[in-house]
Amino acid sequence: MVQKPTPIREQTRAVVRSLLAQTALELFAAKGYDDTTVEEVAAAAGVSRRTLFNYFRSKEDLALGGISEQGELIAARFAERPADEDPWASLRAAFRVLEEIETTAERRLEVVTILFGNESLRPGHAEKQARWQDLLAPLIEPRLPDSGRRAFEARAIAAAAITCLQAALEEWVRRGGRVDLFELYDTAVQAIRRLA
Amino acid sequence: MVQKPTPIREQTRAVVRSLLAQTALELFAAKGYDDTTVEEVAAAAGVSRRTLFNYFRSKEDLALGGISEQGELIAARFAERPADEDPWASLRAAFRVLEEIETTAERRLEVVTILFGNESLRPGHAEKQARWQDLLAPLIEPRLPDSGRRAFEARAIAAAAITCLQAALEEWVRRGGRVDLFELYDTAVQAIRRLA
DNA sequence: CACTGATGTGCACTGCGTGCAAGTCTCTGC
DNA sequence: GCAGAGACTTGCACGCAGTGCACATCAGTG
Numbered sequence: 122m123v124q125k126p127t128p129i130r131e132q133t134r135a136v137v138r139s140l141l142a143q144t145a146l147e148l149f150a151a152k153g154y155d156d157t158t159v160e161e162v163a164a165a166a167g168v169s170r171r172t173l174f175n176y177f178r179s180k181e182d183l184a185l186g187g188i189s190e191q192g193e194l195i196a197a198r199f200a201e202r203p204a205d206e207d208p209w210a211s212l213r214a215a216f217r218v219l220e221e222i223e224t225t226a227e228r229r230l231e232v233v234t235i236l237f238g239n240e241s242l243r244p245g246h247a248e249k250q251a252r253w254q255d256l257l258a259p260l261i262e263p264r265l266p267d268s269g270r271r272a273f274e275a276r277a278i279a280a281a282a283i284t285c286l287q288a289a290l291e292e293w294v295r296r297g298g299r300v301d302l303f304e305l306y307d308t309a310v311q312a313i314r315r316l317a
Numbered sequence: 318m319v320q321k322p323t324p325i326r327e328q329t330r331a332v333v334r335s336l337l338a339q340t341a342l343e344l345f346a347a348k349g350y351d352d353t354t355v356e357e358v359a360a361a362a363g364v365s366r367r368t369l370f371n372y373f374r375s376k377e378d379l380a381l382g383g384i385s386e387q388g389e390l391i392a393a394r395f396a397e398r399p400a401d402e403d404p405w406a407s408l409r410a411a412f413r414v415l416e417e418i419e420t421t422a423e424r425r426l427e428v429v430t431i432l433f434g435n436e437s438l439r440p441g442h443a444e445k446q447a448r449w450q451d452l453l454a455p456l457i458e459p460r461l462p463d464s465g466r467r468a469f470e471a472r473a474i475a476a477a478a479i480t481c482l483q484a485a486l487e488e489w490v491r492r493g494g495r496v497d498l499f500e501l502y503d504t505a506v507q508a509i510r511r512l513a
Numbered sequence: 514c515a516c517t518g519a520t521g522t523g524c525a526c527t528g529c530g531t532g533c534a535a536g537t538c539t540c541t542g543c
Numbered sequence: 544g545c546a547g548a549g550a551c552t553t554g555c556a557c558g559c560a561g562t563g564c565a566c567a568t569c570a571g572t573g
Contacts, residue, residue, distance in 0.1 A: 130539070130550075158528065169553050174530065243447060244440030251439060265508075273501070274508035277484045281509040284480045288473045305469070312461075312470035313477040314510050325570070326519075354559065365522050370561065 138176050141166050142187040149184060150231060154239045159183070181245040184236065192249065194218045196256040208261050209310065212282045215257075216306070230298040237294045250287065254279045285309035334372045334382075337362050341379045346427060350380065350435045377441040380432065388445065390414045392452040404457050405506065408478045411453075412502065426494040433490045446483065450475045481505035 144166040148157045159180050163173040177183040199215035224232075236242055254276060262275035289305035340362040344353045355376050359369040373379040395411035420428075432438055450472060458471035485501035 134551090160528085171554070172552055175551075178530085180529070243443045247439045247443035247446075250443075270504055273484070273488050274504060276488075277481060277505035277508045280480045280484050281477050284476045285473060288469070288476050292469050292472075308466055308469060309473035312473045314512070316510070356559085367523070368521055371520075376560070
């Protein structure tokens with residue numbers, strides 16, 4: 122019988138992973154992303170550098186990994202939406218899961234600021250964007266009218282929506298979190314969809 | 318008097334830079350981006366590794382640098398468009414400069430395939446996307462109705478248009494260049510702007 | 514022809530990421 | 544309860560990207 126593949130192992134593994142991500146964020150916040158070495162993060166968390174790389178593929182992954190599973194959350198929420206809802210409405214609703222993640226407002230601002238304020242992390246965002254796109258596009262596709270290019274259109278819509286969210290997040294950080302994120306998102310979506 | 322800052326110097330510099338980019342592309346095409354070291358490119362071009370880094374900031378820059386000035390071309394073309402034209406129409410027209418760049422069709426496909434087919438270069442595309450956004454947004458802004466958020470809206474539009482172009486390019490590569498790029502672009506734009 | 518400044522180049526160094534070969538710990542079957 | 548299979552940790556040694564520095568070299572100037 123193979124019930125739980127092993128509780129303890131996986132449990133500690135999750136804990137360590139979480140600890141590492143936590144420690145990393147603190148150091149990044151204190152010293153900046155570029156001026157923090159992986160070595161330091163590992164030391165601060167009490168593991169070896171090599172071990173850290175057993176948990177995270179890269180330094181970027183270390184920074185963004187904590188929020189990497191958000192893509193799945195969004196996709197899951199999207200899938201729950203009624204099948205005849207407008208894709209854009211579903212996307213907006215799906216993105217809202219980001220607000221439901223348990224954390225304080227200041228902490229969220231802090232994290233997002235680190236993640237978006239740093240030049241070196243843009244690659245990571247691109248990576249994330251691509252993954253989200255891959256997750257969402259297949260869900261959007263069946264909602265579009267048959268056109269022979271639905272798959273491509275679905276990708277475009279997913280990409281555009283994510284881009285709007287990205288733009289909204291950047292602006293949100295720029296304004297120190299003093300505006301409602303989804304108000305910005307709506308502004309962005311309206312701006313691109315409004316015919317001149 | 319400081320007329321021409323020096324013809325010869327800058328001339329050779331441009332030649333060497335071009336040669337390096339060329340050599341790099343050939344090697345990337347032959348061995349793949351990840352399996353080609355900067356060392357090899359430098360050697361093949363007959364310069365030292367260190368010198369290569371005097372011409373290009375990074376390996377990525379080496380791959381994408383050849384097309385990095387495209388952003389300025391696009392922005393310049395956009396600026397030439399009539400001020401009362403719909404931003405989306407201007408953007409489309411501006412993007413068309415990409416077709417005017419002198420090169421054979423196969424060569425273009427080859428280059429774009431290398432550049433878009435490789436995972437490791439996504440960061441570079443993100444970089445490019447960001448730069449184009451910074452160039453285009455300020456030009457779009459004055460064309461929008463006053464709303465108190467024009468700057469943000471302009472960024473969103475620029476980002477979305479670039480995203481559509483990106484999506485179109487990816488699809489274009491996926492189909493082996495056998496479709497018209499701007500037909501794909503139009504499909505993408507229509508897909509995101511069409512109200513349900 | 515000597516001078517200045519820009520460029521080419523070697524060298525050493527930091528940091529990321531990986532393969533390998535121990536050693537250590539956890540669960541399993543006996 | 545114990546021995547062995549298998550996973551996790553860790554150190555070590557690489558390779559590669561990118562940078563700072565010092566020295567050599569070469570184009571252009573008076």
